[in-house]
Amino acid sequence: MLELRGVSKTVDGMDHIRDVSLRLESGSLNVLLGPTLSGKTTLMRLMAGLDTPTAGQVLVNGQDVTGVSVRKRDVAMVYQQFINYPALTVYENIASPLRVAGVKGADVDKQVRKAADLMKLTPYLDRTPLNLSGGQQQRTAIARALVKGAHLVLMDEPLANLDYKLREELRDELPKIFSESGAVFVYATTEPTEALLLGGRTATLHEGQVSQFGDTIDVYRNPQDIVTAQTFSDPPLNLLGLTKSGGEFRTSNGTVIPASEEEKRLPDGHYKAGFRPHHLYLQRPSEDAVCLPAVVDVSEITGSESYIHLTCLNHRWVALEHGIHNVDVDAKIDVFVDAKNFMIFDDEGRSVASLMHEPA
């Protein structure tokens, strides 16, 4: 178990990590999700012990290890770059943590071959890393982390530099392989889709703070605030400014959106509705949907999906539609939203749903 208690890291007066508290269970898969510069790598370095926090504590199995050197901790780490000993063979690379640990003879061979087999590296054991493809190099690095049998396994965007197919393969295998070891498994990524595919638990990071931590699906479905919802949305979350008076919301052009029974209890004032790109429709999806006027900015077609970027009531939105939709740039079109897909946030960006569930 790894626990962070109020951990902060300040470098030259800049807050890289602010007051992060997390409890990661042994045998669990934890995703750190956040955009570039949100502090994922810094947080991992603090977890590993490569850096010492400016404030707060790091505990491993209840023991305070703050300030204990990384050499004395039981940690394995895989990086976005493919980091291996350049002059050693794949075999010796995988064996290196065992040799440092003082494992002798046949044991080394057995463990190296087992890890190599899992990582499909057996045919390449005699090569040096630079004579391997990127995917094989990264698998070597992962195999090294694997044989170490560390209590804490940190992976910092390990698949970011790999091609699509390899990424899918490894993404399936990694959680299985490491969950068997009973280690605390931490995986940093910038991609919401990757977090969802990995499952487990997710902590969303924003400007050095953990905005929410919980079961991945739960964080995705019920973000506590607008920042979490935005971090966990790719393409970006669409936002719509609303004014509530009485039992209904009004958009800036006066379109009325009826409030649900729960929402009716909210005080009058300004709110923001967030909804995901696949909930912005070009065709009326249901009787309850509300029609809004929009102007097309760009349309991107990826084949099975089309992304239509548009401006609606001074908001920039993205609509994700299945199939190919050819829409002319600058065309004036009607778009539809359905209030049942809305996540309503108050003026300070807190989720109204989460506020309503909290005891008063």
Add this chain to the structure above:
Amino acid sequence: MEKTVNNKAWFMVLPVLLLVAFTAVIPLMTVVNYAFQDSFGNNQFFWVGIEWFQELLSSERFHDALVRNLIFSFSILAIEIPLGIGIALCMPKKGWGVPVCLVLMALPLLVPWNVVGTIWQVFGRADIGLLGYFLNSLGINYNYTQDPVAAWATVIVMDVWHWTSLVVLLCYAGLVSIPEAYYQAARIDGASRWAVFRYIQLPKMHSVLLIAVLLRFMDSFMIYTEPFVVTGGGPGNSTTFLSIDLVKMAIGQFDLGPAAAMSLVYFLIILLFSWVFYTAMNNIGTEKKHYAGEE
């Protein structure tokens, strides 16, 4: 696939061809021409075949100078390469120290060669030189104009002072190109300082080290100016290197034929050694290594 022939391409490479021809190929050909002939001035030449080469290769004077050159080159390589790596490892990687160190390191390289010679010639003098006076006052009998050992020590120390910087700068360039993540990964692995050097830094410096060894070998094997200024090849012939000998022969004695033959042999020796170094170091680089680990 049809090969495209475009004769215009020749015009593009013509300037370089001309430059190389007039600076390297034609002078070399002239030297080859001289090497097989004898001349007595007045532009009279006589064909002598390989006589000059036979004479040269059997001459003791040539053997001695060659041996001196080899000892000199290997000594300075043995000092400058490890020292250069060591200094590069100690240099700061960031902060205000970087420009300071780089400028300090580059200083000796900016001094003209004959000035380096003059500096050391004065520095080493027993009567007015700081080094010479200091050593003698310590009771060490140091006089590079009379003692061959002192002369050799001066020439070697001078070369180390002058050229270690080049090795340092090359190694430093190799070191700073190693991503920080490698060091982190090594720390997480619990690798020792030696393991980090042996298995990360040294392999990553391999290509720049190859360049450093080649450059230092070639330059030191051709050394002329500094020892000429300091010792003039003496005392006796003790610091007469091939280049000094060659100049004596060509300019001093005006023996164009033997000097040309010697130039060619000299050139081929450098080429041969450079090739040997290059091949050997490349082999070391690709050889499979085993992680020794911590005992």
